[in-house]
Amino acid sequence: MHANTFDRFEHRHSLIHRLDPRVKTVITLLFIVANVLLPDGAWLAFLAAWAFLLLLTVLADLPLFYAAKRSFIVLPFTLAAITVMFTLPGQPLLSWQMGSRQMMITDAGLLRFVSIVIRSWLSIQMAILLTAVTQLPDLLHALQHLRVPRILVAIISFMYRYLFVLADEAMRLLRAREARSARGWAGKSGGTIWWRARVAGHMVGQLMLRSLERSDRVYNAMLARGYDGRLLTLNPHRMQPGDWLAGVLAAAVIAGIQLLGRLPPI
């Protein structure tokens, strides 16, 4: 019983997989920042950015809509931007009375909202692509070399290692609950929603306690092997000419997209 659905595609050996993780991380960040900087309604640039992303997906030997399929997870978060539809001044498109307030969607607001959704959607796709083509340990090394504070890198590293252990533990708890969730012949089982919520709460607490105790044992295991507060690593990564070339090319494409987004409409 293992929760290992997370990293199914990391082991392929495409052109993109072989790139230095630092290049991939920097390009991803650059892509996301550039994306955010694109003006509202730069449809052509959005399209070009997506095309670039699909091109990378193809080069990485992944299914064409690999990232797109996994990107919908971000959509609920874009709902936070829904208010811009109402607050930006512009031509009213739709209005209605809600209580004592007049609600009004403006054209500029709608344009901005759609642009925000597209930007988030593109950005998350790039991030998904990055994790699909880079093993997490490599990504962590990249972060360390990019001067991300040690402690943050260490936290991510432990999280990654123990996410699976925790997921397994949670699965065992759930299974144990299932196994005892008998149902009588008549009527509903499982008590009230309040009672169920309490059971779930206890399970979360249980998981938390177990993790706390585990963290103690892990720390002991680290001490036993000479841990003194510093996390040391051997780093096998060297930048090759190909890495530099790929980095420069990708940066140029991103700059091109930016230019496309800022050209005056013909």
Place this chain on the structure above:
Amino acid sequence: MPVFHHRADPIIASPLPAGAPVIAVHGLSFAYSDGHVALHEVSIDIHAQEKVALVGPNGAGKSTLMLHLNGILGQHDNGRVQVSGMPINRANLPHIRAKVGLVFQNPDDQLFSPTVFEDVAFGPLHMGFAEPDVRARVERALGQVGMEGFGERLSHHLSIGQKKRIAIATVLSMDPEILVLDEPSAGLDPRARRSLINLLRQLPITMLVSTHDMLMVRELFPRMIIMDEGHVVADGPTPALMSDAALLEAHGLEMP
């Protein structure tokens, strides 16, 4: 920009004085902060090349004793625990941790790095070896436990038997003088257990192993220490203790 971080002074183990015990524990008592007394006046000596089993019911103090051998507990015991003639104190700790290879019961606690390589390299890196030495040690340790080529694997994808082997490799890479294992055969299926026993037999290194697996004790360990409620209640040759049915029964053990 390849970066390699190591300390200026690698920890080189000083040789053990001839005839001195690797582990010397004399009159060690210990109570946890909640008041629970886990060890009462425990005394044991373990000499080089001995293979010793530590048995007794759960809560007998076996794991607590093991944590003391590595200086994780009881750094202020005034020399009641000595490793290779060194009392456990802050200055000696790095050396002691290199000498006592402590392997915990649950490999998921022992293997905390994303990849196998990083876990096996953790000890040597902290001992301050340079990159080629670290790589050579990882290679050798993985070879010793029969897991060559597993370096780039992710720990959470391994089977429990494989994890146990890697866990042993993580301390073998530090070249310890004594291997201290906490219930190594617990939770293994018969085949994995058999392969672990064969591995322990082959390793030419001093060992102290806590276990409930009496069959393994009889097969592997010429000497046996029985603990119960924080006391060492018996310490002697395995065949003699194993044939004392009354002694075994009094401490919740079974004759194999």
